[in-house]
Amino acid sequence: xASSTGEAPESKGTHQYQPRDFKVVGTTPLRPxxxxxxxxxxxxxxxxxxxxxxxxxVLRSPHxxxxxxxxxxxEAEALPGVKAVVTRDDFAENEAHHDIxxxxxxxxKVLYEGxxxxxxxxxxxxxxxxxxxxxxxxxDILPHVTDVDEAMKADAPILHDDMFTHGVDPxxxxxxxxxxxxxxxHGDVDAGFEQADIIIERNFKTAATHQGYIEPHACVATVTSxxxxxxxxxxxGHFVLRNVSASLVGMDVSxxxxxxxxxxxxxxGKTTVFLEPVCLMLAKKSGKPVKMAMTRDEVFKxxxxxxxxxxxxxxxxxxxxxxxxxxxxxxxQGGAFRGAPADFGAMCAFACYALENxxxxxxxxxxxxxxxxxxxxxxxxxxVYAVESVVDELAKAIDMDxxxxxxxxxxxxxxxxSYGPKFESLGLVETLEAAKNHPNYQxxxxxxxxxxxxxxxxxxxxxxxxxxxxxxxxxxxAISVGTPDIGGSRASMCQMAAEELGIPYDQVRxxxxxxxxxxxxxxxxxxxxxxxxxxxxIFAAREIIGxxxxxxxxxxxxxxxxxxxxxxxxxxxxANAGDFEPLTLAEIADAAGGTGGPIAGHxxxxxxxxxxxxxxxxxxxxxxxxxxxxxxxxxTVIQDAGKAIHPSYVEGQFQGxxxxxxxxxxxxxxxxGDDGKLQNAGFLDYRLPVASDLPMIDTVIVEVPNPGHPYGxxxxxxxxxxxxxxxxxxxVSDAANLRMTExxxxxxxxxxxxxxxxAAE
Amino acid sequence: xxxxxxxxxxxDDVEFVCDAEETLLDVLRDRLNLxxxxxxxxxxxxxxxxxxxxxxxxxxxxxxxxxxxxREIGTVEGVAKGNELHPIQQKILDNAALQCGVCTPGIxxxxxxxxxxxxxxxxxxxxxxxxxxxxRCTGYDKIIRAIQDAAAEMRx
Amino acid sequence: xxxxxxxxxxxxxxxxxxxxxxxxxxxxxLLDALARxxxxxxxxxxxxxxxxxxxxxxxxxxxxxxxxxxxxxxxxRLAGG
Numbered sequence: 001x002a003s004s005t006g007e008a009p010e011s012k013g014t015h016q017y018q019p020r021d022f023k024v025v026g027t028t029p030l031r032p033x034x035x036x037x038x039x040x041x042x043x044x045x046x047x048x049x050x051x052x053x054x055x056x057x058v059l060r061s062p063h064x065x066x067x068x069x070x071x072x073x074x075e076a077e078a079l080p081g082v083k084a085v086v087t088r089d090d091f092a093e094n095e096a097h098h099d100i101x102x103x104x105x106x107x108x109k110v111l112y113e114g115x116x117x118x119x120x121x122x123x124x125x126x127x128x129x130x131x132x133x134x135x136x137x138x139x140d141i142l143p144h145v146t147d148v149d150e151a152m153k154a155d156a157p158i159l160h161d162d163m164f165t166h167g168v169d170p171x172x173x174x175x176x177x178x179x180x181x182x183x184x185x186h187g188d189v190d191a192g193f194e195q196a197d198i199i200i201e202r203n204f205k206t207a208a209t210h211q212g213y214i215e216p217h218a219c220v221a222t223v224t225s226x227x228x229x230x231x232x233x234x235x236x237g238h239f240v241l242r243n244v245s246a247s248l249v250g251m252d253v254s255x256x257x258x259x260x261x262x263x264x265x266x267x268x269g270k271t272t273v274f275l276e277p278v279c280l281m282l283a284k285k286s287g288k289p290v291k292m293a294m295t296r297d298e299v300f301k302x303x304x305x306x307x308x309x310x311x312x313x314x315x316x317x318x319x320x321x322x323x324x325x326x327x328x329x330x331x332x333q334g335g336a337f338r339g340a341p342a343d344f345g346a347m348c349a350f351a352c353y354a355l356e357n358x359x360x361x362x363x364x365x366x367x368x369x370x371x372x373x374x375x376x377x378x379x380x381x382x383x384v385y386a387v388e389s390v391v392d393e394l395a396k397a398i399d400m401d402x403x404x405x406x407x408x409x410x411x412x413x414x415x416x417x418s419y420g421p422k423f424e425s426l427g428l429v430e431t432l433e434a435a436k437n438h439p440n441y442q443x444x445x446x447x448x449x450x451x452x453x454x455x456x457x458x459x460x461x462x463x464x465x466x467x468x469x470x471x472x473x474x475x476x477x478a479i480s481v482g483t484p485d486i487g488g489s490r491a492s493m494c495q496m497a498a499e500e501l502g503i504p505y506d507q508v509r510x511x512x513x514x515x516x517x518x519x520x521x522x523x524x525x526x527x528x529x530x531x532x533x534x535x536x537x538i539f540a541a542r543e544i545i546g547x548x549x550x551x552x553x554x555x556x557x558x559x560x561x562x563x564x565x566x567x568x569x570x571x572x573x574x575a576n577a578g579d580f581e582p583l584t585l586a587e588i589a590d591a592a593g594g595t596g597g598p599i600a601g602h603x604x605x606x607x608x609x610x611x612x613x614x615x616x617x618x619x620x621x622x623x624x625x626x627x628x629x630x631x632x633x634x635x636t637v638i639q640d641a642g643k644a645i646h647p648s649y650v651e652g653q654f655q656g657x658x659x660x661x662x663x664x665x666x667x668x669x670x671x672x673g674d675d676g677k678l679q680n681a682g683f684l685d686y687r688l689p690v691a692s693d694l695p696m697i698d699t700v701i702v703e704v705p706n707p708g709h710p711y712g713x714x715x716x717x718x719x720x721x722x723x724x725x726x727x728x729x730x731x732v733s734d735a736a737n738l739r740m741t742e743x744x745x746x747x748x749x750x751x752x753x754x755x756x757x758x759a760a761e
Numbered sequence: 762x763x764x765x766x767x768x769x770x771x772x773d774d775v776e777f778v779c780d781a782e783e784t785l786l787d788v789l790r791d792r793l794n795l796x797x798x799x800x801x802x803x804x805x806x807x808x809x810x811x812x813x814x815x816x817x818x819x820x821x822x823x824x825x826x827x828x829x830x831x832r833e834i835g836t837v838e839g840v841a842k843g844n845e846l847h848p849i850q851q852k853i854l855d856n857a858a859l860q861c862g863v864c865t866p867g868i869x870x871x872x873x874x875x876x877x878x879x880x881x882x883x884x885x886x887x888x889x890x891x892x893x894x895x896x897r898c899t900g901y902d903k904i905i906r907a908i909q910d911a912a913a914e915m916r917x
Numbered sequence: 918x919x920x921x922x923x924x925x926x927x928x929x930x931x932x933x934x935x936x937x938x939x940x941x942x943x944x945x946x947l948l949d950a951l952a953r954x955x956x957x958x959x960x961x962x963x964x965x966x967x968x969x970x971x972x973x974x975x976x977x978x979x980x981x982x983x984x985x986x987x988x989x990x991x992x993x994r995l996a997g998g
Contacts, residue, residue: 035846046790169932180926214801214807264864296807459974462976486860487861606975608978651902655902656898684806688897691904694901
């Protein structure tokens with residue numbers, strides 16, 4: 001490679017990609033945190049303990065909707081062993097984080113079953129639980145609504161009397177459960193439908209699903225009498241957690257230090273706060289460290305699932321397979337507060353296609369369910385399921401191969417996206433071509449078996465980021481990043497630093513630092529970490545190279561311009577520079593004490609220029625006509641990674657996303673009774689896919705470089721969950737010769753559809 | 762009223778006092794500081810708390826602490842011999858068969874129990890044996906491969 | 918002047934115009950002008966937006982320069998899992 005000068009490009013976010021031959025990037029070394037994780041030594045959220053800690057527990061509403069008339073905690077406070085009780089009275093109003101405040105501790109109303117009403121810290125869990133029973137809460141029960149379509153009706157019970165629909169002009173003057181309306185698109189869809197030879201229009205429904213991380217939320221907090229606090233816990237974003245928690249508790253941000261523990265899965269669900277401000281408040285009030293952990297029941301009832309949806313899609317095409325118009329209207333409920341990702345759903349719905357006429361409308365709705373949180377490509381899987389189902393049907397209707405149909409309409413470089421901006425560089429066509437050429441696309445199918453295809457999209461983004469690299473005295477390098485490692489990113493960071501510095505992977509080690517050791521970093525979300533923190537590591541390494549060359553120049557007594565860095569060594573830049581033995585990083589580090597002291601590199605920036613991400617999935621299923629059970633026979637994920645830093649972990653993201661999508665398509669659903677209560681708040685009844693449900697998940701990593709990253713990296717975390725819902729629905733439809741329009745496609749639903757189809761014949 | 766229990770954990774004699782309602786998982790984590798076993802559900806559905814009792818794979822969240830008097834318990838902390846990893850641990854690392862790693866202790870304990878019982882399991886046998894251990898990150902593909910690799914290595 | 922397209926929830930805040938013209942040399946000037954000229958835009962600007970300049974989406978870089986003939990879209994601030 002050419003020598004690096006340590007300068008970061010002037011314009012961040014555009015055209016920094018430079019082709020190169022990689023030495024470490026693209027290999028699959030062992031992760032730095034691996035041994036701790038296979039031996040049980042890694043410390044997750046609930047594994048941290050402080051001397052003299054109390055146990056905190058939360059009292060939760062049994063009602064889906066009620067006025068909170070009064071809370072009497074006196075008997076609980078009097079119980080021996082109880083050291084603090086907190087309720088809404090302990091938290092001041094907070095304009096900036098109003099909804100989060102109302103969610104972590106109910107104020108005038110409880111809005112869903114499981115809504116926190118009070119919390120206790122006691123010397124043991126048994127005493128804390130006993131104390132919860134002694135808290136007397138008077139509820140004034142209100143009618144509730146949990147279904148999105150019901151919630152939008154004019155006579156629906158209203159959750160917030162100050163909710164007036166945004167995005168409608170003029171803004172309504174009566175309150176409703178419709179938080180907002182948004183619209184994306186261009187062209188004239190009516191004119192487009194006029195040009196169509198065939199138009200298919202359908203309604204779809206998807207159930208709410210939970211991220212299903214295996215580790216429940218947990219934290220331990222301490223607040224000293226001079227108002228300094230520390231908190232350890234599992235979170236995707238400890239800087240954001242610090243800001244929000246400090247604000248809600250009324251502390252100075254600078255006085256709270258947050259350390260992100262190892263995190264046992266998040267998928268978006270750990271991007272916000274639930275227990276943390278409550279834990280801090282209990283610690284503050286009791287003067288003792290407090291530890292809290294949710295039970296699985298609490299995770300389901302009181303932490304964020306994704307939205308459920310109800311959607312209408314209408315697409316028209318010509319006989320030769322050109323889409324003339326696409327229309328989608330998606331209605332998402334995201335629980336009791338604003339934030340259902342209807343906008344992202346509307347934006348992603350048609351993102352795979354270059355369309356002249358497209359319109360997508362999104363409705364954001366509130367219901368008496370737990371406040372939704374982000375879940376992997378938030379909002380995209382549902383709308384893409386609806387669109388890709390209709391696309392599949394159109395291809396069938398004109399007797400065209402579904403991949404050819406997609407290739408004919410696929411978004412390409414320079415095309416206007418369905419959500420507005422022009423696509424600059426994208427790998428959708430490459431994934432479709434790889435799918436078409438994949439051996440799994442050719443395998444003959446047996447009776448009751450079907451094949452499905454679907455593509456999907458996620459934006460990807462960067463965000464505020466900084467990283468520091470310190471050269472140790474022995475010539476190894478320590479990386480500090482501020483983004484919790486949720487799927488092996490520390491390994492990727494080490495690879496990128498080793499690549500730049502020209503040293504072996506095992507000479508570099510990365511850690512996730514606490515909030516006092518680095519500047520603000522945005523959360524680990526949106527597939528941003530390998531892209532953003534990784535790029536900061538690359539630029540910080542280049543800064544170090546500049547300094548290493550300076551030190552070598554000093555040691556050789558030649559100008560720094562006469563030194564270059566190659567393969568982990570400083571060497572004279574040319575014959576005129578003089579004749580010197582190369583200096584290794586270790587030799588320069590060893591001499592650093594006499595040449596200017598420690599050597600470090602740092603980079604801080606807004607990481608813009610994350611490349612868009614596309615994937616195409618192939619799935620074969622077999623539907624048992626007797627039971628309605630769907631067996632996944634083969635599954636193939638093909639996705640553009642830009643450049644895979646650690647291919648094994650890229651494959652892991654593909655496989656994990658696909659299997660979450662399989663669960664969403666086939667099993668997983670929040671089931672509510674007429675009483676507005678969740679009926680399946682446990683892993684027995686809310687069934688995640690298990691090993692025996694699945695085949696191996698084949699993967700193909702496509703690499704179309706992102707122009708906005710020096711190595712071409714694109715985020716890979718989110719897109720994998722977008723195509724599976726539709727791919728499986730299309731496969732099941734092919735196998736059973738019927739169109740499934742409601743998820744999950746659980747055996748009773750499929751059986752019902754089979755019987756209906758038989759009756760219709 | 763505490764209950765006194767004498768047991769053996771990972772080959773060492775251990776004594777503890779626990780309350781009647783405390784699970785073995787509570788005892789391991791809160792009294793003995795063996796936090797390798799995780800509480801993912803406390804209802805026996807996720808397998809993150811897997812241990813062996815007298816060699817038999819068990820969810821420690823479904824066993825009371827008081828029940829293990831005189832029994833022999835194996836936890837993830839006892840799988841490696843000092844710093845020498847067990848083949849299943851090494852193969853999980855080699856195959857990148859973990860992402861967040863919170864299910865990994867349970868996977869290690871369960872897979873080791875399988876291979877001790879059945880040195881040459883088929884893919885289907887592995888999948889059914891491991892069906893009690895939820896992993897939300899990996900889609901199981903690499904975990905199954907890691908177990909197959911470990912089985913092959915252990916057979917020699 | 919740059920041509921700006923607002924989509925999603927914000928379209929009604931600019932009186933349903935498909936495209937508006939704004940004098941702005943960087944993203945901050947653009948957002949300030951939007952909030953000033955279209956009062957209904959203020960809450961959205963306050964909440965945070967993303968701006969696409971010639972196909973590259975900027976979420977945080979307020980002082981990113983906007984070239985004269987750039988294609989500008991104002992879209993919701995992206996979030997993710």
